[in-house]
Amino acid sequence: MGKRAAVEFVLRPFEGLPGEPDWVAMREVVPAATGTARTTAEHGARDVVVATVLPMGWPALHRNDGTLMVALQQHAGSGDASRDLAALLLQAMELPAGTPITSAPLPEPGPRLQDVLDLDVAFEVTVHDGFEYWLSPEDEPDQDVRASLDQMNETIVPTRRLTSVDAAYVAQMGDRTYLRWAVTRDEQEFIDALARLHARRESGLGEAGAVGRFLGAFRSCGLLVPVWDLAADVDVEVLEQELGALSGRLEKALAVEAPLDATERRARAGLVSRQLTLR
Template identity: 40%
Template sequence: MGKKTRNRAAATATAGENPRRPCPCGSGKRYKACHGAGDDVIVVRPFEGLAAEPDLVAMREFLPSATAALPVRAGGPVTLASVLPGASAALVRDDGQVLLGMQVQTRSGDLSTDLAGALAWARSAEPGSSLPVVGPDRRTSERLQDVLEPDTPLEPTVHADFAWWLPGGEPDPEAAAMLERANSVIMPTEAVTGPGVRGAYWVDAGSKAHLRWVRTEDETTLMAALARLSDQDGLELGEGSRYAGSFRAHGLLVPVWDLDREMHSSEWVGPAVAFAKRLDEAVAGLAEKPLTDGEHRAREVLAGKQITLR
């Protein structure tokens, strides 16, 4: 077993003995037609150990147009983006600015390695160039955990459109058409932040609004705490909200609430802060008091509202 594989063993999962089952990477393909085609190891939680983990997951999975300064340990500044023109893995602007894309196509089993590979390419690339995808020839032994400040979170800026793709000047007709197409599919999104609240985002999906909240707790612990709150009628965010379920993304659980679309995103800050306090208390109480029969039943109901994205 190679060193790279050994180092990842504790954070990986494979498809077992059945090559016909869905690939654990979430592509929707059968394992034998995806990562089972080679010896790549699938890292289920690629950003584990980084304070930036919840926002990395959000930028990868559901933030439409967002940028953030990447807290690199060395080298010049790097901007992380939810998506770049052409879904590129990286690009270097004419002025030398480096941008990395989160929402990219990849066959690798470790998104952290892919991002580190894209960064390594960008630091040696010529201004005005772009990297469509991180192929095997661009991957290195480094991961994001090797190049980022581990205790520094991201501070994403959520944009209303993709105008930041083409800074300065009037775009030519082709670029203007590209922007118009990209902007037409954006769902209005805002960060919901406050004491104890991180990785939570309000989104207007058209017919209703949602709050999606990336949590970093162990799934077993988080589900038990949510079940306790549910049994106590404390799972909602308040009037105009309904707990809809949760999805798994890159090893983390993301609870989702349906919200009253008429209420502004800022009106959910207070309820989110209050819920975060209730959840912390529920988590702390699990060590002293195991789940009751009613809470176990509530957990089974919540488990039936889960899906896996990655």
């Protein structure tokens, strides 16, 4: 038997898809959300619901009402999340309505989401308060699915998507609230810009970080995701305003072409020491 062909590792698997940073955020930091997509005409021009998770940890589902659903939060993969999800989607299309895919074997090289999805269709995200989006109005879930739904609803982290910038999400985790913002700018350039602000104590939200204090950043799917620890009971309108102001400061800092000075280099070293890579 010949050796199985391996899928090449892709650092930034969702690059080129509409809403790339939202794909990354939904894969890593958002508990319950859906996004809109559609397959190309070659693949039937089918509407697709991209979900954070599905019941019982299913990778994909051809729902009873004919809706195609694929889950972003999956534990294992080939090294190219785009290829993995495309393989699941194509497989789900061939299944009868009401049939889940319960396991996801590693695919061989083949079409990726960028080949299967219509790239002119916007990726519009809806954040949900629970996981009822799993079900169609006609669904009568069995005992196991209902138990999975109830368990997930009991442990959901309240999350909200902000509108002042793309792909920024606020999550209430116990008595702490965090802002996580997936950015598509070049990582080194963004860190330089953030270091310029950090050196001037302007990397927080609000005056002296009164609304939010910069904590650090992690990498996922090739994108940087900075994180801020927010003040208790922060007002969303104030947060939107301050995040917009921070975005403006970052744009100005990104436009600076001069090398970092000594203070900014020290600030940058501190920022880099707080980074980690999830995938």
